[in-house]
Amino acid sequence: MKLPVSRRALAAAALTTLVATLGMAGAAQAAAPGPDLAVKINASKLVIDAAGKSFNIEVRNDGKGEARDVLLTIDLSKLNDKVVVQDKPDGIDCFPGEGKSWVCKLHTLPAGYLSTDLGVTLAPATPGELLGDAGELTATLSQSKDTPDANKRDNTARVHVALVGAGVDYRVMSVPNIEDVRITEDKKVTVAVDNNGSVTGAGLSLVMTLPRYARFGEKIKGCSYKDVAGDRQQAKCSWRTSVDEGGTETRIVFEPGVPSLFDLPVRATDDAPAGTNLGRATVEVGALEVYVPETDVPAEFAAPAGVTVKESAAPAGALKRPTDADPKDNRARFTVTTAAGDADLAVTGARLTGTVGAQVKGKVTVANKGGWASPAGAKLVVAAPKGTSIVGSALPKGCAVTGECALPAIPAGKDVAVEFTFQLDAAGSTAGTATVTGALADKDTTNNSAPVTAEIAAAPATPGPAVTPGPAGNLPVTGGQLTALIAVGAAILAGGVILLVAARRRRTVITVLPE
Known part of the structure; x- marks a missing residue:
């Protein structure tokens, strides 16, 4: 975890140009009827003793179709003489219109376009000008008649400009839309913050909420992170010090008119869709204290002798958190767009071994080595090796007996295994293939196929009937001869019994005595 990195902005104009965002409207969406232009002015107050500021104008297309020939008209005619307009509006291709x-x-x-880089700079007409209303500022959007607006009620924005007393006036000066956001690496969101008040501020509070499918990357010291609205991530940061470009930790101080830049790293979630404008993120900033030089610490803020100041106590020079002169420009929005999708599906084949007649399992693995999740529906086709066949009664989920499978979504860096059961039908050494094709562009097709090999041995010979040796020189008695001999034996046995009975009868002697 590291401290936030801040650096001085080079030029206010460079941070508030429209050029950068004209090409940052998010991924192209299918054109459809119904663009919906909307405009908002993100400021309403000027600090009386300050140098003035840009009233940033947010331009959006909330519809589902593109808007063509779009014009933004900034009407200054209802502003009174308490304020002056400094130069032409920030942005490109602007020219004077009718009246002021x-x-x-x-x-x-x-569709989905969002920009906050266009604005008009106003300032108090004279130092010490009287407080109060300075008139009305109006911004209106129009477009080609060929693309009628779905909702014209939000095509115009008005604010009543007011001059207010001394104080701090933190503002989100610029936060560009971010593109090419990926799953595997951080993308910095750079927030430019300035103070348009008359009092120096110290420290920075910053709250950033991301759209669904975006998350924060490397954790920054001083920030806490949580999920909001179920599927959106939010960072709440409170910083009194930062690391400058030379690596030195310094106190964060906002002098009037001097902007600083702060970075928060974000990336896409593992299941984020590729090449998609994920929607709008918000950022809101504020001062932690009114700055007081440490050498002029009021006595009531100095620690008594022998008392250790805890980290949670106010640092030297700190006062209570000030009220911002114009909270309306403390908040801004930007879009988050993911990079064009690519995946690198890689197949690992299977090796089958066994004997003819056996059933064996073979596992084919498909890994996603690319930077984006492979959507559900990638096709795996397994061609069984010659001499084998896929067992239809034991198919993996999503697969057919033909060997074709519809795979589930595979996150980047993950894999899925598909296990078939093969019947080994014939002996030999053969090979089939396993091939995968996905919905995203594959940056390396050389690993989309892998062999499925089979080493099948012949089944051992079936043993014959047991053989009993006969007397020496004689062949063994088997089969039908044995049946005949049994019958003869049975007849001889029966005849012997009859002869025995007859013999016993012949042995009976009948003796006749003489008379």
Whole structure:
């Protein structure tokens, strides 16, 4: 875990150009009727003794179709003489309109488009100007008649500009849409923050909420992370110090008019869809304290002699958290778009061994070595080796007896195993194949197939009937001869019994005595 990295912004104009975001509208979506343009002005107050600020204008296309020939008209005619307009609006291709107005060409805005980089800079007309209402600022969007707007009620935004007293005025100066977000690596979201008040602020509170399928990457010291709304991640950060570009930890101080940049790393979730505008993220900032130099610490904030100040106690120079002069510009939105999808499906084959007549199991594994989840429905085809066949009564889920399988989704870096049962039908050494094709582009097709080999031995010979040797020189008696001999033996035995009975009868002597 590391401290946040901050750095001074090079130029305010570079951070508030529209050029960067015109190409950051998210992934292209199928054109459909019904673009829905919407506009919002993200500021309403000016600190009286400050130098002024840009009133950022949020432009969106909330519809499902692209808007063409889009124009943004900024009407300044209802502002009074308490404020002045400094230069033309931030952005490109803007020109004076009718009366006191500016017209900016935004050209074609795809579905899901969001930009907060366009704005108009206002300032108090004179130092110490009286407080109060400074009039109305209006922004209106229009587009080609060929692409009618689905909801024109949000095509115009109005704010009443007010001059307020001294204080801090933190603002999200710029937060660009981020593209090419991946699962396996962090992408920095750079938030530019400045103070448009008249009082120096110290420390920074920052809350960022990501859309579904986006998550925070490397954890930053001073931030806590949690899930909100069930499937969105949120980071709440509270920083009093940061690490500058030279690696030195310094106190975070916001002098009026001097912006700083802060990075939070994000990445896509394992199940994020590739090449998709995931939707809008939000970021909100605020001051932790009004800055007081450490050499001028009021006595009531100094620790008594012999007392150790705990980490949770206010640091030297800290006062209570100030009220922001214009909370409306403390918050901004941006979009998160995933990179174009690719997967690298790799197959590991199986080796079958056994004897003819046996059934054996063979496991084929499909791994996703790419950077995105392979969607459900990738096709695996297993061609059984010659001399084998797939057992239809023991098929894996999603597979047919033909060897074709519809695979489940395979997250990046994960694999799925499919186990078939094979009948070994003939002896020999043969090989089949296992081949996979997925829905995403495969950056390495050389590993999409692998052999399924079989080493099948012949079944051992079936043993014959037992053989009993006969007397020397004679052949053994078997089969039908044995049956005949048994019958003869039985007849001889029966005859012997009859002869025995007859012999016994002949032995009976009958003696006749003389008269």
